[in-house]
Amino acid sequence: MKGLFVSTIDGLPPLREVIKAHDLVAKKQLGQNFLLDLNLTAKIARLAGDLSACDVLEVGPGPGGLTRGLLVEGARRVLAVEKDPRCVPALEEIGAVYPGRLQVINADAMEVDVLGHLNAPVRVVANLPYNVGTELLIRWLTPKIWPPFWQSLTLMFQKEVAERIVAKPRSDHYGRLALLVGWRCDAKIVMHLPPEAFTPAPKVHSAVVHLTRLEAPRFAADETVLNRITTMAFGQRRKMLRSSLKGMGPAIEAQLEAAGIPPTARAEEIELERFCALARIVAAG
Template sequence: MGDCLPPLREVIAAHGLSASKSLGQNFLFDEQLLNRIAAIPGDLSDRNVLEVGPGPGGLTRALLRAGAQVTAIEMDRRCLPALAELGEAFPGRLTVIEGDALKMDHDALFDGAPYAILSNLPYNVGTALFTRWMGGEAWPPNWTSLTLMFQQEVAQRIVAQPGSSAYGRLAVLAQWRGIARLAMKVHRSAFTPPPKVMSAIVHVQPAAMPEGVSAAKLQAVTAAAFGQRRKMLRQSLKGVAGAPDALETLGIDPQRRAETLSIDEFVAIARALTR
C-alpha cells in the first residue's frame, strides 16, 4: 500500500504543477529526507497528524508511510488532484480540506482528540500559525508536538537564548511553557525551486505552564519590550499598565534592555500584571 507510487517529480510533471511564489511554496522531492522529517516526533502509527500546506504531498507520503492518520489543509486547488491520488493509495488514511489554515479551528478537525502537527510551512504564514499554536490561554494544548520547517533565521529565533541577537518574542513564546529544539537543518538545494535562504526544522513539545500567568499578559509585555528592543525597559514598558511598578517590586533594573531578561523574568512580570 503506497509503495507503488511514482516519484514525486513525475507526479508534479503529470499534474503540471509549479511552486507558487505568492503562496510561499517550495517543493521537497528527497524521499529519504522527508522520511527523516516524519520520524522526528517519534512513532506515528495510528496517530492523528495535521499538515498545513502539503502541496503535491511529499511530506504527506512520508507521514502516511509512517502509519499516521493525516488531515491536510491545502488552499492551492492545483494540488488537490495529486493529493486525491495519494488518498487512493492509502485508503481511509488521508483527509484533505481545501481552505486557509489561519481561518480554521484545528482542534475541531479532530473532535477534541490529540494530534501532532507536522508541516513544511509556507513561508508567508509560518510565523502566524506558530504564534497561534503557541499562544492559546488553554494549556496543555490538544496538539502533542509541533514539527515545523521554517526559514533558518526564524527557526533560530524560536530556540534562541537570552543575550543573543536572535532572542525575542518568538523565543519567549516558544519556551515559557514549551521545550523547543532545532531538530534538523535543511539545505536550500533540497528544494525546488531552491529558496534564497537555508531552512531548519523546529520541534516543540508542550511543558508545564507556570501558575498565575495569563498568556495574553505575557504577550503584551514581550510585544512592548521587544517592539523597542534598543530602549531601556522603563521606556519600552511604560505603555503597559502596571509594568513599571512590577519591575520595581521584582527588583528588575529598569535600565536593562529586553534581550537581557530571562524567560523566567518575563514570566514574573506577566504574573505580577495578571494578579
C-alpha cells in the same frame, strides 16, 4: 533504512514525475517550495516521534512528499490542508494507496476549523508555506484554552525564523517569539536543510523545529499582561526597560526591581522567568 524505499513501497512515482504530470509549478504567492527527496520527508516524519497512535495535521502538503513520509512512517491518519486546488488530485492518488488514512481538505489553513476532523492525540507536522508559517505557529501557541489540541509541532521554517523560536537571552534572535514558545513548550531545532533541497530553491536555508507542549505554562503569569509587557519591551529593545515600559505606569521601576530585573537592563537580557515574575507583580498592581 526504511526511508530509502519510500518511492517504491507505496507504488507511487517519484515527486518530480508527479509535479510534471499535474503541472504543479510552485507559486511564489502561495509560499510554495516543494521538498522532493522522499528520504528527507521520511526523516522529518520520524523526527515527529511515534505516529502510529496519532492523527497528524499537515498544512501545505503540495504534491505530497511529506504526506507520503508520514503515511509510510505509520501515521494512524493524516489530515492534509491544501490551499492550492492543483495539488488535490496528486494527494488523492496518495489517499487511494492508503485507504481511510488520508483526508484532504482544499482550504486556507488560516480560515478552516480542523478540530472537527481530528481525533486525539494529535501531532502537527508540516513544511509550512513561508508566507504564513509564523502566524500559524502563534495561533497554535495561543489558543483560548491550554493545553491545546496538539501534543507536538514538527515544523519547517526559514532558518532565521527557526533560530528566533529557540533563541536564548543575550542573542540577536531573542524576542517575543522565543518567550512565547519557551513559556508553553520545549523546543529544539532538529534538522537543517540547504536551499538546493527544494524546488524551486529558496534564497534562504531552512530548519525543522520540534516543539513539545507543556501541560501548563512554565511559569505562572497572566497572558494578557505578559503579552503587553513583552510587546512594549521588545518594541524598543535597545532602550532600558525603565524607559520602554514607562507606559505600564509610574510604579514600573519599583516593579522591575521587585521582579529581580535591573531597571537599566534591556529586554534582550531578561529571561522568561523574570518577565513572568514582572507580569505577576503588575497584575497584582
